[in-house]
Amino acid sequence: MNWRDLNVSACGKYHERDGQPAYSGRFDEVLKFHVPGLAPVKCGDEAWHVGPDGNAAYSRRFIRTFGFYEGFATVQAQDGWHHIHPDGSDAYPERYDWCGNFQGERCTVRLQDGRYRHVRSDGSFAYPETWRYVGDYKDGFCVIQNDAGLCTHLDLNGKPLHGNWFTDLDVFHKGFARARDGDGWMHVDLRGAPAYAQRFAAVEPFYNGQARVERFDGGLEVINELGQHLVELRPARQSEFAALSGDMVGYWRTETIAAAVRLGVIEALPCTPGALAEKCGLSSDGAMRLLRALGELRLVERNAENWRLSVRGDFLLEGHPLTLADAALEYSGALGDLWSSLSEALKAHGDWRAPDIFGEVARDPARLQEHHRMLRSYARHDYALIPDALRLQGHERVVDAGGGFGTLAMNILSTYPDARMTVLDKPEVVEQARNSLGVVPGLNWLPGDLFEPWSIRADVVILARVLHDWDDGDAFKILAQARAVLSPGGQLFIIEMLMEKHGVSGALCDLHLLMATGGRERSKKAFERLLAEAGFSLIDVRQVAALPAVLCAEAI
Numbered sequence: 008m009n010w011r012d013l014n015v016s017a018c019g020k021y022h023e024r025d026g027q028p029a030y031s032g033r034f035d036e037v038l039k040f041h042v043p044g045l046a047p048v049k050c051g052d053e054a055w056h057v058g059p060d061g062n063a064a065y066s067r068r069f070i071r072t073f074g075f076y077e078g079f080a081t082v083q084a085q086d087g088w089h090h091i092h093p094d095g096s097d098a099y100p101e102r103y104d105w106c107g108n109f110q111g112e113r114c115t116v117r118l119q120d121g122r123y124r125h126v127r128s129d130g131s132f133a134y135p136e137t138w139r140y141v142g143d144y145k146d147g148f149c150v151i152q153n154d155a156g157l158c159t160h161l162d163l164n165g166k167p168l169h170g171n172w173f174t175d176l177d178v179f180h181k182g183f184a185r186a187r188d189g190d191g192w193m194h195v196d197l198r199g200a201p202a203y204a205q206r207f208a209a210v211e212p213f214y215n216g217q218a219r220v221e222r223f224d225g226g227l228e229v230i231n232e233l234g235q236h237l238v239e240l241r242p243a244r245q246s247e248f249a250a251l252s253g254d255m256v257g258y259w260r261t262e263t264i265a266a267a268v269r270l271g272v273i274e275a276l277p278c279t280p281g282a283l284a285e286k287c288g289l290s291s292d293g294a295m296r297l298l299r300a301l302g303e304l305r306l307v308e309r310n311a312e313n314w315r316l317s318v319r320g321d322f323l324l325e326g327h328p329l330t331l332a333d334a335a336l337e338y339s340g341a342l343g344d345l346w347s348s349l350s351e352a353l354k355a356h357g358d359w360r361a362p363d364i365f366g367e368v369a370r371d372p373a374r375l376q377e378h379h380r381m382l383r384s385y386a387r388h389d390y391a392l393i394p395d396a397l398r399l400q401g402h403e404r405v406v407d408a409g410g411g412f413g414t415l416a417m418n419i420l421s422t423y424p425d426a427r428m429t430v431l432d433k434p435e436v437v438e439q440a441r442n443s444l445g446v447v448p449g450l451n452w453l454p455g456d457l458f459e460p461w462s463i464r465a466d467v468v469i470l471a472r473v474l475h476d477w478d479d480g481d482a483f484k485i486l487a488q489a490r491a492v493l494s495p496g497g498q499l500f501i502i503e504m505l506m507e508k509h510g511v512s513g514a515l516c517d518l519h520l521l522m523a524t525g526g527r528e529r530s531k532k533a534f535e536r537l538l539a540e541a542g543f544s545l546i547d548v549r550q551v552a553a554l555p556a557v558l559c560a561e562a563i
């Protein structure tokens with residue numbers, strides 16, 4: 008009997024041909040036949056492969072068996088997952104936590120430590136690295152995901168195809184892959200370059216040169232490979248009028264959150280509205296109205312008569328390690344006020360001048376605490392993966408210039424305890440940071456000015472979210488001071504969000520920097536130019552987290 012004529016029966020317990028059972032035996036479960044004419048079957052606790060006559064292909068038994076692909080079948084055995092030959096013998100001695108199927112002479116496996124890689128059919132590793140996740144190869148390329156959740160394409164030897172990283176990515180289909188960046192979904196070509204400028208809420212692969220896509224307004228349309236609209240399949244579902252109205256009253260959210268922090272509501276919960284009014288000096292109507300607004304923002308939840316903080320609301324607690332309580336006050340107060348002159352700041356010939364925010368903060372000890380607790384929360388949240396991404400040898404002299412309260416420096420020291428860390432910042436900041444951290448082995452403080460010569464020599468300089476506070480002229484001056492403390496070959500790491508060359512993601516943050524400090528977010532190209540002017544060459548960009556990237560440069 009030709010196994011190609013056999014199908015799985017409707018009950019899934021045997022195979023049939025033209026509606027007739029192909030053999031008399033019955034199993035708990037069968038899967039379909041694959042080359043070389045074997046099908047996985049399961050009965051009770053045992054699983055194996057059978058031929059078209061329903062007889063076992065070999066005497067071994069496994070916990071689970073799967074179909075043969077490229078001559079190998081995945082099996083789950085008592086001692087782990089692996090592959091077998093059609094005669095039931097092991098393809099290689101290793102055991103894994105899970106195995107996929109061979110596609111393009113490579114197979115995805117998960118190691119016992121939970122990490123993924125590809126193996127060849129003889130069991131050897133296709134490349135030395137392990138990744139957070141790897142998908143199947145198709146047409147010689149696969150998608151891998153790094154620890155920061157970002158994805159790229161690798162070739163059969165594990166080498167990057169184009170080196171571009173995306174927040175989500177698919178394998179290639181007819182020369183294009185579906186990819187998502189901060190702005191949305193698109194198609195990219197084999198160079199990892201977007202096929203067109205638009206972004207969508209979702210895209211399908213191209214089918215004979217056309218793809219169905221969903222717009223952000225919920226409308227569906229068909230586009231061509233240039234991103235041009237061809238056919239409307241469904242009109243917009245979301246009212247753009249409502250979306251714009253919502254955006255225009257963003258300050259409602261800012262002020263509600265800040266009021267809850269300022270009035271002590273966050274610290275007073277959980278309690279009833281009556282108790283809250285009492286504890287925080289609110290009218291009973293005011294307490295109820297504020298709680299309802301916080302509920303709409305999903306910061307609090309009602310539990311019978313009591314209101315309590317949600318997981319999101321917990322971040323507003325002063326004692327939370329990632330507290331955003333100070334940020335809530337800054338955004339509604341000093342930082343929010345600065346935005347009222349946005350139109351002036353954008354004018355070609357206005358007399359608007361950027362504020363000296365760091366000077367103002369330094370002059371007011373209470374504000375300095377608040378501002379730096381805010382920066383500390385963002386640093387704790389965003390910098391967890393940075394030390395590994397620096398790939399230091401471990402004993403270097405490292406200067407974190409504009410290092411604030413030393414959060415990143417402490418992270419680096421816990422990964423590289425023998426590094427000699429120095430945090431350079433304004434004297435007022437250093438004084439408060441020193442007082443709050445006390446003596447930390449390996450950590451030195453250097454009160455100073457980013458724009459004046461730094462009285463130190465270093466092997467490595469870090470500028471984390473510092474250059475984005477300054478225009479190109481001032482950024483160059485800081486880079487020049489960094490260059491002066493390094494010898495040729497010394498390393499500079501810039502940790503910042505990267506703007507896409509033609510993207511819009513991060514553009515509001517860019518305006519925030521303009522208003523708060525006179526600074527700007529930059530693209531890789533803009534950094535490359537600045538670095539070259541200051542005597543550095545950019546050698547690598549490591550996208551370790553969704554927000555900040557690590558730009559690695561070398562002193563020339």
Ligand SMILES: C[S@@+](CC[C@H](N)C(=O)[O-])C[C@H]1O[C@@H](n2cnc3c(N)ncnc32)[C@H](O)[C@@H]1O
Pocket residue numbers: 365382383386408409410411412431432433436455456457458470471472473476
């Ligand atoms: C946006 S914060 C970044 C802090 C820290 N690197 C981080 O990523 O969380 C900028 C830092 O630069 C410091 N700074 C600003 N102007 C400075 C100057 N002229 N000299 C020294 N430090 C300065 C500020 O005090 C602040 O700590």
